Amino acid sequence: MTSRLSSVSIGPAARALSDREGSVPRNASLEGSDVWHRSQRLGLAGQKRKRDWLAADVVSATAQSRDAAFPELGVRRVDPLGSGRNPSSRLRFPVLRPSPIATGREVAPQATEVAPPRDAWRDCDVRRVRAPIGRAMWCGLAPARAIGCAARWAVRAADSAPSGRAPGPAGVCGRRPISVLGQIRHFVMMPEINTDHLDKQQVQLLAEMCILIDENDNKIGAETKKNCHLNENIEKGLLHRAFSVFLFNTENKLLLQQRSDAKITFPGCFTNTCCSHPLSNPGELEENEALGVRRAAQRRLKAELGIPLEEVPPEEINYLTRIHYKAQSDGIWGEHEIDYILFVRKNVTLNPDPNEIKSFCYVSKEELKELLKKAANGEIKITPWFQIIAETFLFKWWDNLNHLNQFVDHEKIHRM
Numbered sequence: 001m002t003s004r005l006s007s008v009s010i011g012p013a014a015r016a017l018s019d020r021e022g023s024v025p026r027n028a029s030l031e032g033s034d035v036w037h038r039s040q041r042l043g044l045a046g047q048k049r050k051r052d053w054l055a056a057d058v059v060s061a062t063a064q065s066r067d068a069a070f071p072e073l074g075v076r077r078v079d080p081l082g083s084g085r086n087p088s089s090r091l092r093f094p095v096l097r098p099s100p101i102a103t104g105r106e107v108a109p110q111a112t113e114v115a116p117p118r119d120a121w122r123d124c125d126v127r128r129v130r131a132p133i134g135r136a137m138w139c140g141l142a143p144a145r146a147i148g149c150a151a152r153w154a155v156r157a158a159d160s161a162p163s164g165r166a167p168g169p170a171g172v173c174g175r176r177p178i179s180v181l182g183q184i185r186h187f188v189m190m191p192e193i194n195t196d197h198l199d200k201q202q203v204q205l206l207a208e209m210c211i212l213i214d215e216n217d218n219k220i221g222a223e224t225k226k227n228c229h230l231n232e233n234i235e236k237g238l239l240h241r242a243f244s245v246f247l248f249n250t251e252n253k254l255l256l257q258q259r260s261d262a263k264i265t266f267p268g269c270f271t272n273t274c275c276s277h278p279l280s281n282p283g284e285l286e287e288n289e290a291l292g293v294r295r296a297a298q299r300r301l302k303a304e305l306g307i308p309l310e311e312v313p314p315e316e317i318n319y320l321t322r323i324h325y326k327a328q329s330d331g332i333w334g335e336h337e338i339d340y341i342l343f344v345r346k347n348v349t350l351n352p353d354p355n356e357i358k359s360f361c362y363v364s365k366e367e368l369k370e371l372l373k374k375a376a377n378g379e380i381k382i383t384p385w386f387q388i389i390a391e392t393f394l395f396k397w398w399d400n401l402n403h404l405n406q407f408v409d410h411e412k413i414h415r416m
């Protein structure tokens with residue numbers, strides 16, 4: 001570098017200066033003169049400008065590489081050193097936009113895509129994050145780390161900034177982090193629903209974490225029971241794991257329940273013995289022989305019907321097959337599940353929770369057929385999954401309670 005700088009030729013500015021002072025001819029040697037020293041200083045300044053331009057080009061190339069690697073990030077030009085300073089070296093700064101639900105996996109995003117409002121990030125003050133980005137990029141951090149730094153600072157800036165907007169009605173989207181991919185935090189917009197008019201005990205259960213799955217029943221994440229049962233999310237692809245228990249006594253009668261009027265989905269409907277969801281915890285995520293689902297069934301049989309845990313161990317709960325269905329309860333709530341069909345044949349002790357169950361009874365096949373006729377005539381209500389199973393599979397299984405192994409199919413998912 002020293003040799004290159006020492007041999008810098010006299011540029012136009014130095015020649016002009018030489019002409020103005022008239023100290024030496026244009027063709028004469030200037031070494032040792034004041035003009036020579038001035039030209040050297042001009043040359044060094046030019047080299048510094050070239051280095052600055054080169055650095056700006058490197059930053060621009062880095063930004064272009066980042067754009068190719070992370071197309072979901074929008075870009076905006078900002079001045080990392082402050083407005084009006086060093087405009088030739090402005091950086092391309094990532095502006096985070098709300099992305100589809102990022103389940104990391106693990107998942108086909110379109111299966112769980114939740115589209116947010118376009119202005120969801122307008123609370124983020126770019127001025128709060130441009131300095132950290134400038135420091136990260138100019139200190140030579142790798143592009144991915146710099147972008148990750150940007151994401152974290154943008155999140156903090158947006159979360160700490162006042163909204164400046166009046167709260168909207170029920171159904172207005174709210175911002176909530178779902179998962180982290182590398183250093184970049186993604187957000188999913190979930191609708192805010194007013195639950196003040198609902199039963200408090202049932203509202204508490206809405207905070208339970210259900211298991212999100214794709215259409216092949218592969219786990220792709222977890223989400224609250226509330227968000228899993230909102231029609232707005234269901235229509236955008238949110239799908240979760242569930243189970244339905246059919247318990248028969250030794251007289252081959254099926255135990256039915258009528259759901260409590262306090263239930264948020266399908267209140268007052270008649271249905272099979274027990275219907276619920278495995279939770280996203282280690283015990284109920286166990287997929288070998290559907291052990292996690294069978295443990296969840298044991299838990300819910302106790303919670304809803306008061307059946308002691310020792311009377312229905314997971315080993316005595318038989319897993320037959322799975323069905324995939326979708327149904328609306330009302331304009332707000334619904335179901336979209338892959339439902340594990342579980343059979344139990346045993347006499348049990350019952351002590352139902354009135355907040356879960358309005359009534360219950362054992363029925364024969366003939367009595368169930370009469371019940372289905374009443375439902376068809378509108379005299380009573382039954383749950384959609386129970387109707388699907390009863391009309392498609394139940395009586396065939398019922399006729400072969402001693403030979404259920406012939407109906408076991410853990411590979412196929414029946415699409416209803």
